[in-house]
Amino acid sequence: MEFVCAHAGRPATDLTRRDVARALLAVPSGVALVALPDLRRAMFSTGNPLSLRFWDSAKATLGSIEAGVATVGDVQRWVESTGTEPILMTPSYFVWPEEDERGPVADEMFTRLVSYLEERVAAGEIDPDALAAGEQEARGAYEELQERWLSTPLADGRVPGFAVSDEQDEELFAAWDEEEAFALSELRRIVEGLAKQPALPAGELEAAGARLRALLALPGYPANVLRACAGFDERPLPDDDGELWLAVAAGIAGPVSDLSDSGDVLEEFADLDGELSLEDTALANLCAIQHADWLAGVAALARMGPGVLASPERMARLIAESEDIDADAHDDDDLDATEGMFASVVSLWAYLGIVDEGDVLTPLGWWGLPKALERAWSPAAD
Structure with a gap:
C-alpha cells in the first residue's frame, strides 16, 4: 500500500483504479501477483475497495504478462479500462506521445484529461466495470467523451488536441532544423577539404x-x-x-x-x-x-x-x-x-x-x- 500511494502521489482513500493499475505494472508481474491479495485487503480496510471486476481483471492481466502471452495492446487496453486513462490513440487518430517523450504542453493536457475523466467517473458518466468487461457500448462512449474533450476549447482558448499536435510539430521541426544545420556544416567541411x-x-x-x-x-x-x-x-x-x-x-x-x-x-x-x-x-x-x-x-x-x-x-x-x-x-x-x-x-x-x-x-x-x-x-x- 505504501508503494502504491507513493507511486500515485495520493493517500489510500483517494486512489483510483488507474493509480493501482499503474503501480502494479511498475513492478515485476510475479511480484505484483503475489502482492495482489494483500493489496486488495488493504484497500478494503481503508474504505476504498474498488470492485471485484477490477481485481479479477488485474489478476488476469498480470497472469497473462507473467505467462508471456500478453501483448502491449492488451496491457494498454486494461489500463484504459480503469476509466481514467486517456486512450493512446483515438478513433480520429489523435495519438498521445509516450510518457517519457511528452513536452510540457502534452504533459499538462494529459494531466487535465485524467482529472476530467476522474470527475466523470465520480459523476457516474463512466462505468469502469463495463469497460473492464469489454462492453463495446461503454468503450464507444468512453472514446467519444475523450474525442469531445480533445476538440473543446479550454477557458484560455486552447484546444487540447491541437495544442498537443502543435507542440509535437514544433519539436519535430526543431529536431529537423538541428539535423539539417549539422549536415550543412559537415558538407561544407568535406567540400573545403x-x-x-x-x-x-x-x-x-x-x-x-x-x-x-x-x-x-x-x-x-x-x-x-x-x-x-x-x-x-x-x-x-x-x-x-x-x-x-x-x-x-x-x-x-x-x-x-x-x-x-x-x-x-x-x-x-x-x-x-x-x-x-x-x-x-x-x-x-x-x-x-x-x-x-x-x-x-x-x-x-x-x-x-x-x-x-x-x-x-x-x-x-x-x-x-x-x-x-x-x-x-x-x-x-x-x-x-x-x-x-x-x-x-x-x-x-x-x-x-x-x-x-x-x-x-x-x-x-x-x-x-x-x-x-x-x-x-x-x-x-x-
Whole structure:
C-alpha cells in the first residue's frame, strides 16, 4: 500500500483504479501477483475497495504478462479500462506521445484529461466495470467523451488536441532544423577539404538550364515533379538558367512542395490495392531520404569526381560504406531500400545533366551537387 500511494502521489482513500493499475505494472508481474491479495485487503480496510471486476481483471492481466502471452495492446487496453486513462490513440487518430517523450504542453493536457475523466467517473458518466468487461457500448462512449474533450476549447482558448499536435510539430521541426544545420556544416567541411575543388562548367550549366526550362514547360512526369521540388507551381521561373538549374537540383534533395492537386487524392490513397503513380512514388522516395544519406552519397561523389558511376546500386553502396556518417551495418534490405529511393533521384538527375545516360557523374554534377545540397539545407533567409 505504501508503494502504491507513493507511486500515485495520493493517500489510500483517494486512489483510483488507474493509480493501482499503474503501480502494479511498475513492478515485476510475479511480484505484483503475489502482492495482489494483500493489496486488495488493504484497500478494503481503508474504505476504498474498488470492485471485484477490477481485481479479477488485474489478476488476469498480470497472469497473462507473467505467462508471456500478453501483448502491449492488451496491457494498454486494461489500463484504459480503469476509466481514467486517456486512450493512446483515438478513433480520429489523435495519438498521445509516450510518457517519457511528452513536452510540457502534452504533459499538462494529459494531466487535465485524467482529472476530467476522474470527475466523470465520480459523476457516474463512466462505468469502469463495463469497460473492464469489454462492453463495446461503454468503450464507444468512453472514446467519444475523450474525442469531445480533445476538440473543446479550454477557458484560455486552447484546444487540447491541437495544442498537443502543435507542440509535437514544433519539436519535430526543431529536431529537423538541428539535423539539417549539422549536415550543412559537415558538407561544407568535406567540400573545403577536397584535394581539388570542382570547377564551374559554365557552358554545360547554361545548356542544361536551357534544356530544363523547355522541359518544365511540358505536362506530366518528370516536369510536374521537378516543378513541385523547386516550388515553381507557386512562383515563376527565374530568368537566369543557372539559377533555375540550381533551384531544381536543390529541390530534388529538399522538395519545396507537393504535386498540384489533381483528381480525388483521398480516393487514390484510400485504394490500398492500387499502385502509386510515378509522380507520387518519386516524391515519396525523395522525401524519405535522410540528411545523412544525402551527405554520405554526395560527399563520396565529390571526392571521386566526374566519371564515377552514380547508379542507384552504387549510391546505396557508397552510403552503406561511408565514414562520414554514423550508421549501423547495412543489411541487404537496407541496401535495397536505399537503392529504391535513389532510383528516383538518379532518374531525375539525368534530366538535369548531373549524370549521363550511363548514370556516370558529369563535370556539371560534380560541381553542382554540393552546391545544390548546400542550397537545400541553408535557411530560407540565406
